[in-house]
Amino acid sequence: GDSVTQMEGPVTLSEEAFLTINCTYTATGYPSLFWYVQYPGEGLQLLLKATKADDKGSNKGFEATYRKETTSFHLEKGSVQVSDSAVYFCALSEKAAGNKLTFGGGTRVLVKP
């Protein structure tokens, strides 16, 4: 079945540091890939997405590129802020599975001033 693996946290960074969160996936077809972010006490917010190989999703300074050859969708941000402290989830969905999202375990990021 489908699965998503992402690096375990917590990841602790200083403000303005470079952030990378690794995400790899296993899927039977050609999934769409997503990054969601969860702030304390809240639901999930879509951060970015990519629907086919080599697509780059970007939003709020975050980027991720759909790499079919390495089945990866790593999240990057060049200069993090304290407000980026949150839990980040990588997810995939396959058309054959309707709207079902399969999530990774989440990576907690803590940015210190």
Next chain:
Amino acid sequence: KAGVTQTPRYLIKTRGQQVTLSCSPISGHRSVSWYQQTPGQGLQFLFEYFSETQRNKGNFPGRFSGRQFSNSRSEMNVSTLELGDSALYLCASSELQETQYFGPGTRLLVL
């Protein structure tokens, strides 16, 4: 447009009771999905409804059920609650095969 709303936001129940959670999707969205989030198991898919029909179901016991109404609002029900059902229950809505938008969740505590 207003976002996905879920009620109640917090709930405390005791073992053996049942609970009903409600989700109102974004206007125009006909697909509603439910997820359970726990520290141990992470985010797990419960089921998806589209136009009042269950389209997909995750690996949860039959105690977990749901339905969708003609206005796309959805409810999920958990009967005979167990301690392990304590979780954040998240609802997401979307157009068919499009990006899902999540609500704030209902936090259920089973004592």
